[in-house]
Amino acid sequence: MNAVLQRGQGLIAWRQIADALEAEIATGALRPGAKLATEAQLATRFAVNRHTVRRALAALTERGLVRSAQGSGTFVEAAPLRYPIGPRTRFSEIATAAGREAWGRLLEAHTVLAEPWVAEALELAPGTPVLALHSRHEADGVPISAGVTYLPLPRFAGFDRLYAETGSLTRAYAAHGVTDYLRRSTQISARIAEPAEAAQLALAPGRAVLVIESVNTDAEGAVIQATRSCFAADRVTLSV
Missing domain, CATH: 1.10.10.10 (Winged helix-like DNA-binding domain superfamily/Winged helix DNA-binding domain)
Known part of the structure; x- marks a missing residue:
């Protein structure tokens, strides 16, 4: 009209x-x-x-x-996604429980030398080669988070191919014999999105992001993952 x-x-x-x-x-x-x-x-x-x-x-x-x-x-914009962080934090399960279709999109992957915080998180010596996965998580096609996940090598060699095929960390881990994994630690901070982050998350300049650094272990307690992700602040409600 x-x-x-x-x-x-x-x-x-x-x-x-x-x-x-x-x-x-x-x-x-x-x-x-x-x-x-x-x-x-x-x-x-x-x-x-x-x-x-x-x-x-x-x-x-x-x-x-x-x-x-x-x-x-x-x-x-959709209503914020309630995102509980606990011992078992799975993006796909969280989005599905909210009635949304989840997908993890691999943007790029390469081997890098672990910088100090990555090395400390993965309990490795600084400069040790690790696999870096740059990815974006979406719910109903809407970008929720983007970041980098670091995995120890050679244990997870080829993980990037499986993740690209399945869109799920959980399924890629299962193919590597990790049937369950647990959250060891989570650190949360907030800041204005950098230009590249705003572009990845389809955010207007000046919007805020929540920066989440997390460490996961397998069921035996061995560290398997360190991640630094930026969440679109107005698209999630964190519950810790």
């Missing part, structure tokens, strides 16, 4: 558009995950140019109400 903006009353057009769309999100007319009309359609609806619409959408993105997916459109 076309909408009439108030003209000549000191109300900026883009702000009126942003307020109108925010009201539709608040009332449920636009539900979480819903795709917004295109810029051209919104420009026709509000009888403005596309630049004005783009400014309104940018304001909503900055406030975490919508997200833009390149080539797909603009979507209403």
Whole structure:
């Protein structure tokens, strides 16, 4: 439906558009995950140019109400995913329990020399070769976290191929004989997303991320994983 903006009353057009769309999100007319009309359609609806619409959408993105997916459109942000951290923390199980489809996407993998914090976490000598997996976790196609997981070698040689095929750390571990693994420690901090992180998580510049450093062991207590991940702060609610 076309909408009439108030003209000549000191109300900026883009702000009126942003307020109108925010009201539709608040009332449920636009539900979480819903795709917004295109810029051209919104420009026709509000009888403005596309630049004005783009400014309104940018304001909503900055406030975490919508997200833009390149080539797909603009979507209403889903409700935050409740993310419990305990002895057994599994992204796929957490997302599935919330009724969302989980997927771990391997972005790149290579062998690196363990820097001091990685070496300490994995109980290795600094400079020991380890496997580094750069990945992103998604729920219903929405990026939730991105980071790097370090695994000791040679125990987990070939782990990257299995992870790429299955999209699941748990299944990749099982193929390496690790049927269960436990969280030894978790450290949480917060900061503004760096440009590369914002791009990976489809965040507007200036949005916050939660930085989680974790260490996992196998059932016998041997350290098998050290991870540093950035979570989109307004897409999760951590429960520790």
